[in-house]
Amino acid sequence: MSIPVTASGPLGYSVLEALSTLLAPELRDRVLERAFRVSGRREVPETAVEARVFVEGALASAIIEAVGPETARFVLEDLEPILCLAESQQPCRDEHQLATVRPAAGADPYSAPTVRPELMETRRPDSLDxxxxxxxxxxxxxxxxxxxxxxxxxxxxxxxxxxxxxxxxxxxxxxxxxxxxxxxxxxxxxxxxxxxxxxxxxxxxxxxxxxxxxxxxxxxxxxxxxxxxxxxxxxxxxxxxxxxxxxxxxxxxxxxxxxxxxxxxxxxxxxxx
Structure with a gap:
């Protein structure tokens, strides 16, 4: 499986592998290109908090734009366990830490999407058959x-x-x-x-x-x-x-x-x- 070199560690590569399984290569690359442009990033973050902000913000918006909200929900549900695992390995020092993470340097503050409540409530009890x-x-x-x-x-x-x-x-x-x-x-x-x-x-x-x-x-x-x-x-x-x-x-x-x-x-x- 060919995965774009846009990650530098296990968390980023896990997110990219999941996207590569769920989306066609051209669609995946287009989604990632927009998400990186909007967030001002060049790769998927390796810290759990910033990865969740990126996935539920810029990446979610890019996926919704590309495939619509219903299909996007399924894609984001597949990413949720990866984020939960990362958070269990990198516990937040402050319960408000998620709300205080700022966009990366160079990002347009007016184009950076907010976390969508309906996506934050999405929790998949069982993704497997x-x-x-x-x-x-x-x-x-x-x-x-x-x-x-x-x-x-x-x-x-x-x-x-x-x-x-x-x-x-x-x-x-x-x-x-x-x-x-x-x-x-x-x-x-x-x-x-x-x-x-x-x-x-x-x-x-x-x-x-x-x-x-x-x-x-x-x-x-x-x-x-x-x-x-x-x-x-x-x-x-x-x-x-x-x-x-x-x-x-x-x-x-x-x-x-x-x-x-x-x-x-x-x-x-x-x-x-």
Whole structure:
């Protein structure tokens, strides 16, 4: 995929990759050209706050002008998880910081668009096909575990995003605590799109037996794992992934290849830490 060289870091390249997936090359370049001209920028910002101002301001206006408000809403919904992930990695020091970011030097203050309220309210609960989403059903074990007083509260149980090529991944849900949301992704873009930690913590499970996501790519675009997120590696040789699991937020699972074994290890980690 050819992406214009208008970014200098992971956040910018994530935004550009998303646009390249959603818009035809000529349309993408035209949208970016107008957004950069209006904002006075030469590339997508790398700070979370400025990136949101750019996306919901100059970029949103350029997309609406090019494809209309309805289609623009879908495009901006696909960019929202990228911004949320960046914000979780770069928390604002001041809750009013968004309102105080000024246009870049050289920008026309009268042409710089304001953030549109209807776009700020847009939040996509699930951008991926619903056939890839499974929720663990209630089981008899939940009541007995809850009575021990050690089990985590249900609202703290993580969402589980599994990167796997296995079509039978939904079998994993049978052994997980009730209510755990299981979502399968098949490439890096889908994975980053699914990282929304506002509702619940997110655990990323990377299947090494049937891999679909390259670990180096994952580490590049996720240089620091957010507080409410954890990356779990399953089915990898420790000699191969040792440098990854040494980082904060990365963990190696020791379950065998069977879904039942994996579910048991994940359930223990979810309920008892």
């Amino acid at each position: 619903r056939e890839h989403v499974t929720t663990a059903a209630p089981g008899p074990a939940d009541e007995s575990e809850a009575s021990s007083g050690v089990m985590r509260r249900p609202d703290t149980l993580p969402q589980l995003v599994i990167a796997t090529a296995a079509p039978a991944y939904h079998e994993l849900a049978n052994g997980l605590p009730s209510g755990v949301r299981l979502l399968r992704v098949t490439d890096a873009f889908e994975l980053f799109t699914a990282l929304d930690t506002r509702v619940a913590p997110v655990w990323i499970l990377v299947d090494g037996y049937r891999p679909t996501v390259d670990l180096t790519t994952l580490a590049t675009f996720l240089p620091r794992v957010p507080e409410a997120c954890e990356v779990m590696l399953w089915g990898f040789d420790h000699d191969v992934v040792g440098s990854f699991v040494a980082k904060r937020g990365w963990r190696m699972l020791h379950a065998e290849e069977e879904w039942e074994d994996l579910a048991a290890e994940l359930t223990s980690a979810m309920l008892f830490g």
